[in-house]
Amino acid sequence: xxHPDRSAVQLPPLELGARLDRILASAERLVASLPIRALDxxxxxRDRTVRDLAFHVFRLSLAYVDGVDMGALPEAWLQEQAPxxxxxxxxxxxxxALVRGRIAGWFEGAAPTPRPSAWTTSCSSRARSR
Numbered sequence: 001x002x003h004p005d006r007s008a009v010q011l012p013p014l015e016l017g018a019r020l021d022r023i024l025a026s027a028e029r030l031v032a033s034l035p036i037r038a039l040d041x042x043x044x045x046r047d048r049t050v051r052d053l054a055f056h057v058f059r060l061s062l063a064y065v066d067g068v069d070m071g072a073l074p075e076a077w078l079q080e081q082a083p084x085x086x087x088x089x090x091x092x093x094x095x096x097a098l099v100r101g102r103i104a105g106w107f108e109g110a111a112p113t114p115r116p117s118a119w120t121t122s123c124s125s126r127a128r129s130r
Contacts, residue, residue, distance in 0.1 A: 017107025032093035
């Protein structure tokens with residue numbers, strides 16, 4: 001449930017981008033320190049390794065930006081696994097740094113106030129508002 005005082009607050013894109021960047025920076029630092037055996041671990045009740053989960057954090061953030069640009073969010077983006085070359089924590093962290101750079105540039109070019117738009121996913125025929 002949303003906090004009653006925050007439910008109507010609409011943050012400007014640059015502030016939203018800064019918040020997302022702080023989250024991704026934390027994920028980047030954390031994953032960079034993980035040994036390979038930790039990345040290969042699959043948590044209980046999950047079907048992804050820690051490596052895939054870390055990749056997923058970055059990929060979903062990038063998928064949002066790409067989805068807004070394209071006006072669609074392909075289901076395949078949500079199911080992607082870490083590429084084979086992301087073998088260790090530092091390589092996953094480097095991918096995260098690239099994603100952060102791409103997203104920062106996107107938010108820098110965003111309109112000063114959020115604009116309504118609709119986009120669809122390949123798994124749903126319903127439009128979702130941003």
